[in-house]
Amino acid sequence: xxxxxxxxxxxxxxxxxxxxxxxxxxxxxxxxxxxxxxxxxxxxxxxxxxxxxxxxxxxxxxxxxxxxxxxxxxxxxxxxxxxxxxxxxxxxxxxxxxxxxxxxxxxxxxxxxxxxxxxxxxxxxxxxxxxxxxxxxxxxxxxxxxxxxxxxxxxxxxxxxxxxxxxxxxxxxxxxxxxxxxxxxxxxxxxxxxxxxxxxxxxxxxxxxxxxxxxxxxxxxxxxxxxxxxxxxxxxxxxxxxxxxxxxxxxxxxxxxxxxxxxxxxxxxxxxxxxxxxxxxxxxxxxxxxxxxxxxxxxxxxxxxxxxxxxxxxxxxxxxxxxxxxxxxxxxxxxxxxxxxxxxxxxxxxxxxxxxxxxxxxxxxxxxxxxxxxxxxxxxxxxxxxxxxxxxxxxxxxxxxxxxxxxxxxxxxxxxxxxxxxxxxxxxxxxxxx
Amino acid sequence: xxxxxxxxxxxxxxxxxxxxxxxxxxxxxxxxxxxxxxxxxxxxxxxxxxxxxxxxxxxxxxxxxxxxxxxxxxxxxxxxxxxxxxxxxxxxxxxxxxxxxxxxxxxxxxxxxxxxxxxxxxxxxxxxxxxxxxxxxxxxxxxxxxxxxxxxxxxxxxxxxx
Numbered sequence: 001x002x003x004x005x006x007x008x009x010x011x012x013x014x015x016x017x018x019x020x021x022x023x024x025x026x027x028x029x030x031x032x033x034x035x036x037x038x039x040x041x042x043x044x045x046x047x048x049x050x051x052x053x054x055x056x057x058x059x060x061x062x063x064x065x066x067x068x069x070x071x072x073x074x075x076x077x078x079x080x081x082x083x084x085x086x087x088x089x090x091x092x093x094x095x096x097x098x099x100x101x102x103x104x105x106x107x108x109x110x111x112x113x114x115x116x117x118x119x120x121x122x123x124x125x126x127x128x129x130x131x132x133x134x135x136x137x138x139x140x141x142x143x144x145x146x147x148x149x150x151x152x153x154x155x156x157x158x159x160x161x162x163x164x165x166x167x168x169x170x171x172x173x174x175x176x177x178x179x180x181x182x183x184x185x186x187x188x189x190x191x192x193x194x195x196x197x198x199x200x201x202x203x204x205x206x207x208x209x210x211x212x213x214x215x216x217x218x219x220x221x222x223x224x225x226x227x228x229x230x231x232x233x234x235x236x237x238x239x240x241x242x243x244x245x246x247x248x249x250x251x252x253x254x255x256x257x258x259x260x261x262x263x264x265x266x267x268x269x270x271x272x273x274x275x276x277x278x279x280x281x282x283x284x285x286x287x288x289x290x291x292x293x294x295x296x297x298x299x300x301x302x303x304x305x306x307x308x309x310x311x312x313x314x315x316x317x318x319x320x321x322x323x324x325x326x327x328x329x330x331x332x333x334x335x336x337x338x339x340x341x342x343x344x345x346x347x348x349x350x351x352x353x354x355x356x357x358x359x360x361x362x363x364x365x366x367x368x369x370x371x372x373x374x375x376x377x378x379x380x381x382x383x384x385x386x387x388x389x390x391x392x393x394x395x396x397x398x399x400x401x402x403x404x405x406x407x408x409x410x411x412x413x414x415x416x417x418x419x420x421x422x423x424x425x426x427x428x429x430x431x432x433x434x
Numbered sequence: 435x436x437x438x439x440x441x442x443x444x445x446x447x448x449x450x451x452x453x454x455x456x457x458x459x460x461x462x463x464x465x466x467x468x469x470x471x472x473x474x475x476x477x478x479x480x481x482x483x484x485x486x487x488x489x490x491x492x493x494x495x496x497x498x499x500x501x502x503x504x505x506x507x508x509x510x511x512x513x514x515x516x517x518x519x520x521x522x523x524x525x526x527x528x529x530x531x532x533x534x535x536x537x538x539x540x541x542x543x544x545x546x547x548x549x550x551x552x553x554x555x556x557x558x559x560x561x562x563x564x565x566x567x568x569x570x571x572x573x574x575x576x577x578x579x580x581x582x583x584x585x586x587x588x589x590x591x592x593x594x595x596x
Contacts, residue, residue, distance in 0.1 A: 148580050149558070153492070
C-alpha cells in the first residue's frame with residue numbers, strides 16, 4: 001500500500017514533535033517498541049485499526065497520517081523500476097515504501113525524471129512515426145538528397161578534371177545550375193512545410209488531430225448540440241484555434257452533424273436514466289433505448305465530463321485507418337499509421353454486424369487491462385449501385401476485475417514492446433520484450 | 435557558325451552518339467586521362483537511375499575510366515534492359531518510377547542466368563537498416579547517396595574483378 005510509506009514517516013515526525021518516546025507510543029497503541037520502530041521506518045504496513053490508535057495517541061486526525069496524495073509518486077517509481085527490467089540495475093521494488101519514506105526528495109526526483117522520460121519517449125515515437133509515414137517529408141528529403149548527389153558529383157568532376165571537353169563542361173555547368181535551383185526550391189518547400197506545422201501551434205498535427213484537440217477541450221461533450229434548438233454548426237467552429245486547417249473544419253462539421261443525429265435519437269436525459277438503470281453495458285443500453293450499438297458507443301463517449309465510466313472510443317474505415325480517436329487513460333493510440341492488428345476493432349471489421357466483447361491487456365511499461373466492445377456495420381450511402389461503406393467502432397472501458405485470459409494487444413507495431421508477437425507486421429523501435 | 439564552335443558542337447554530338455552506343459574507345463570524354471592504362475576497357479556497366487543529372491555524372495566518370503556505359507531511367511522495363519545489355523556490373527538505384535530497386539533485385543536473383551550478376555545498389559536512404567534490407571534483397575555492394583566519385587569508380591572496378 002502506498003499509504004503506509006509516508007504514514008510511518010509521519011508517525012515518527014509527529015511523535016518527535018510532541019516529544020513522545022517510542023516506547024510510550026508503542027505501549028499506548030498496544031504494540032512492541034520494536035514493531036513501532038519498523039512501522040516508523042516504513043518497513044511494516046499499518047492497518048486501519050492501528051492507524052486510528054496511532055492518530056489518537058498522537059493527537060492528530062487519521063487523515064493527517066494517511067494522506068494518499070503520494071500514490072502518483074509510487075506509480076512513477078514502479079514505472080521507473082519496470083523500465084529498468086532486463087537492464088543492469090535491479091531496483092529493490094519490495095522496499096519501495098522504505099525508499100520513499102527515507103528519501104522523499106530523491107524519490108520525487110526519480111519519479112519526475114521518469115515522467116520526463118515518458119514524455120520524451122512519446123515525442124520520439126511521434127516524430128519517428130511522422131518521419132516514417134509522412135509522404136511529403138519523404139518526397140522532399142528524397143528530392144534534396146537527389147539534388148545534392150548530382151551537385152556533389154558534377155561539381156567534383158568540374159573541379160578535379162583538368163582537361164574537359166568544352167561541350168561537356170558546358171553541360172555540367174548547366175546541370176549544376178539546374179540542380180542548385182532544384183535544391184533551393186526543395187529546401188524552401190521543406191522549410192515552408194515545417195514552418196506551417198509550427199505556426200499552426202497544434203504540434204505534429206493532421207486535420208484529424210486538430211479535430212481531436214478541439215473535442216478534447218470539452219472532453220468530447222458538445223453541450224450546445226444537446227439542446228432542443230442547437231446553434232448553426234458553422235458558429236460552433238468559428239474562430240476555434242485548434243481547427244487551423246480547412247480540412248479540419250470540414251471534419252469537425254461532419255462530426256457535429258453526426259453528434260446532433262445521435263443526440264436527437266438518444267437525448268441526454270433519457271440516456272442518463274437508462275445508464276443509471278442498466279449500467280454501461282452497451283448491449284443493455286441499446287436494448288433499453290432501442291438505439292443501435294454504434295450509436296450507444298458514441299453517446300457513451302460523449303457524456304458530460306465526470307459522468308459515466310471513463311471511456312475511450314476508436315473508429316476505423318474498411319481500410320483499417322483510424323478515423324476517430326477518443327483516448328482512454330492508459331490505452332495507447334497510435335498518432336500515425338495503423339494500430340495493432342489484434343485490436344478487437346479489426347475483428348469487428350472482419351465480422352460485420354457481430355457484437356464483440358473482449359478483455360484486453362495493453363502493452364506498456366505497466367500493462368493495463370480494459371474491457372472492449374466492438375461492432376461494425378455496413379452502410380450504402382450510394383444506394384443499390386453504390387459501394388458498401390463499412391465503419392467499425394470500439395468502445396474502451398476499464399476492466400472490472402482480473403479474470404485472466406485477456407487478449408494481449410499493443411498500440412501499433414512500431415511502438416509495441418511485445419516480443420514474439422505472431423501478428424507483428426514491422427519491427428518495433430522500442431526494445432522488444434523477451 | 436564559327437568553325438571552332440561547329441567543331442565543338444560536332445564533338446559533343448559525337449560523344450552523345452558514342453555514349454548512347456556504349457562505345458567510348460576514342461571519345462573525348464577520356465581526354466583527361468589520356469595515356470592512362472584503361473584496364474576496364476570494354477567492361478560493360480548498366481546504370482538504372484531515374485535522375486538524369488546523376489546518371490550523366492556517373493556515365494562520364496565510368497566512360498572516362500574505360501567502361502562501356504548503358505543506362506535505363508526507370509524501374510519499368512529494367513529487367514528487359516538488363517537482359518538486352520548483358521552488363522558485367524549493374525548499378526541500381528532503389529527508388530525508381532514504375533518498379534522499385536528491391537523488386538528488380540528480387541527478379542534478378544530469381545533468374546538463374548542473372549543470379550550471379552554483381553549489383554551495386556545506390557540509395558538515398560543510407561541507414562543501417564536500408565543497407566541490411568538491400569543486402570538481404572541480393573545487393574552485392576551498397577553505396578549511399580551522395581557518393582564520392584572516386585569511390586564509385588573504385589568499387590565498380592573491384593566488383594568487375596580488378
